[in-house]
Amino acid sequence: MSTVAEAVAARAAASAGPEPLTFAKALTAAMADSLRADDSVVVFGEDIGTLGGVFRITDGLQEEFGEQRVFDTPLAESGIVGMAVGMAMNGLRPVLELQFDAFAYPAFQQILSHVAKMHNRTRGKVRLPMVLRVPYAGGIGGVEHHCDSSEAYYAHTPGLKVCTPATVADAYRMLREAIASDDPVVFLEPKKLYWTKDLVDLEALRAEFDAKPASSEGRAVVARPGTDATLIAYGPTVGTALAAAEAAAAEGRSVEVVDVRSIVPFDDETVTASVRKTGRAVVVAEAAGFASVASEIVARVQERCFHSLAAPVRRVTGFDIPYPPPKLEHWHLPSVDRILDALDDLQWED
């Protein structure tokens, strides 16, 4: 079904309340609504036009908004990002797709040297409202260079906002907010979540965005309340953390799950409040643990919650290895068992 037909259907069913929606379609709807609401929004990248993107996230957008606003580029990531810089300098709001996390690297010079620095080096005279959409992380059996957990590269670069949604509703909400942001945003889309479904009231989300267009920006959320320990996760590992919390509950342990959502800026307030309450924490992330976002979160929590902690903060992360081949990746990715083991290790005997 085309996006146009879908949008019409969605509006017709506006009073019908929550409907099953995939993560992918929530992202498509966020772009369609942004294109509709703001003439300065343009969407481009490799294969995003006629094909609708290799993950079909831009499906139907070119048909609805035309080849001027939604278009394919030559196959050159630095070109895509560099051109977007100029477009953003000249009044547009580019939303660009970098086809795969590990194929974004040719654009790093533009991202690190200009996207991240332009506002600062011009003392705020040049704003770069642009969104770099990156299909991200593992769990889909991708062959070499089709999966990488690249968030630390971006998060370590001052001047970039970095976020990753973990739910269908957040996919819509956070992408609309990213497009509306006047800062450049690296928007990491967990590939393994693209085809997950949830009951979502899209009309309610639209109304929420219209009323408060930055409600989630920079804010973590408690995805599941608990009292005994906190699991801190983002993007692809939030679901795993929730499953681990469910399993822990069966063993009589009440585990809270915090969905970080925004890596930069980081919501110390929500994370700290949770850990001060529970006294124990495990950070769960797919990326290699060494010098990682997970390490940063651990450091921040220990610095802020030391007197509330009953045990050192633990990490469950990917190993410090190049992203593994499809048949081996399940050993690399944080699993429910590995999270439960880490929880068990939080010095409960005292």
Add this chain to the structure above:
Amino acid sequence: MTIPAEAQQAIRSFGISLEDYLLPVHGRVQQIQILDPSGHLLPEDERGSAPGHEYPIPPGEELLEAYRRLVIGRRVNDQNSALVRQGRMAVYPSSHGQEACQVAAALCLSEGDWMFPTYRDSVAVMSRGVDPVEAMTLFRGDWHGGYDPHEHHVGIQCTPLTTQLLHAVGVAHAAKLRGEDTVVLAMCGDGATSEGDFHEALNFAAVFHLPVVFFVQNNQYAISVPLAHQTVAPSLAHKAIGYGMAGERVDGNDAIALLAVLDRAVRLARSGSGPLLVEAHTYRMQAHTNADDATRYRADAEVQAWAAKDPLVRMREYLRGEGVLTDDVEASFAADAEEVARRLREGLGEDAAVDPADLFRFVFTEPTPQLREQAALLAEEVARDDISARDDIPGKEH
């Protein structure tokens, strides 16, 4: 490297052969030149243009204004180099010898057009209207940039090579989508043509059919590495062909030829030609920067040969010969140049007030909670240092 005869024969008939590529020049690189180094107009059939496509000589008042700016540009280059020696600037990449390129780059554009310069294009930036002292902020070191790019439609003076060409492409693309007739001049040097972004920018501009004029100042050296180590193409103008665009090579020390070629390129781009490439064949008379020692990689005889082709000398000779550059006019140009030099000396002679809070102010449109914390930490540190440096506080221990 010599190619064996057998291979040469094979290459000649290999698809679109090198011979086809070289066909129009047959080994002789053609370039547009109107004024010879002694300031005399070349005969029309020796100016390098294709028959029927001769370049008209720009009107006299435009040439006089160009000369005025050349004089100012030379003075700016020499003044800034002196200010570096006096420790008033960290570094200055001089365009001494390339002033004709600098001035023509500014003069060929209309007000609504954009210029995307490199670090060596300060004279072009000033010639476009940017305040000289604001243009020098980058090199003085009190911020990474001093002027508002939107004010005169001048991009930042880019130090990562050729990255600005893509920004130029994006500005042109945005303008085209809105139906504006903006032309964008995208500047880079010879060494930069080896970078990947050079390729991506030319290709994007061609594919999207954008009004971008790529202006390559081939000054023969990328710091120490000569052009022969950057490319074996017969000229940099030839590089356009692979992208399906036209390229023109021009004597980069001949202001008249530069103005003629760039004016036409900008007019063509504005009328929908798509992108064009102009290579200016010139010479970097001084070292890369004051931190470089050019005697380590080039002979004095080569430098002297280029000194004889100085862009100011030949323009002056021509204009004096035409009778438009009188002693009075020359004196007034010298006074204009001295005024700019004075502004630079005064502006860069002052120690700019720097505020540590600025470090955090512009990272994002609004500082994050983390940046606010760090700003407070530094403010507290600075306040403590300020108090310990004071001796008028009773009871303060030293």
